[in-house]
Amino acid sequence: DIQMTQSPSSLSASVGDRVTITCRASQSISSYLNWYQQKPGKAPKLLIYAASSLESGVPSRFSGSGSGTDFTLTISSLQPEDFAIYYCQQSYSTPRTFGQGTKVEIK
């Protein structure tokens, strides 16, 4: 199985801050990397697919980059509605695997 490791596990930030979350795969997954946002009691929501493609309807302050084993999700200016848990997920091979999540909290 491909292991996905996110860092940090949690972070505190203020509205307007630039936030960066990192995801590392245990082997190369090319660009088969997706990012999801999950709020309490809700299903995950797709933000970024194929490492850097913005899902339709997702604000442009979200961006993704990387390939191979190292990937980044960036929120350029954190908004109140962005406080949530973020997960990376690889779609390079089965079993599909997720990172452990990064909780973004209000500072």
Place this chain on the structure above:
Amino acid sequence: QVQLQESGPGLVKPSGTLSLTCGVSGGSISSSNWWSWVRQPPGKGLEWIGEIYHSGSTNYNPSLKSRVTISVDKSKNQFSLNLRSVTAADTAVYYCARASLGSHWDYWGQGTLVTVSS
């Protein structure tokens, strides 16, 4: 707009079988997508259970493969999950989702909590 809706019992006894169905509306289950089950134990992260294509082809998580069956009913535009020999460790919110072109999950059900308890 594609919508997915999970249905099934919210309580299952230990050693029993967890059975859920995901109804798909606003799109055809025979489209070029895979249909998946993902679960999330309370307060924990996400775990992929498996997926099915409308042809009936399946992929399962090896950690659950011996206990899982995913099936599709094209006439009802739905797919189902059976998880056998459940224990308390199978207590989770179960989500169904569409894997667009088998890659990324772009549509999700709202999730259903299944508790394994006597």
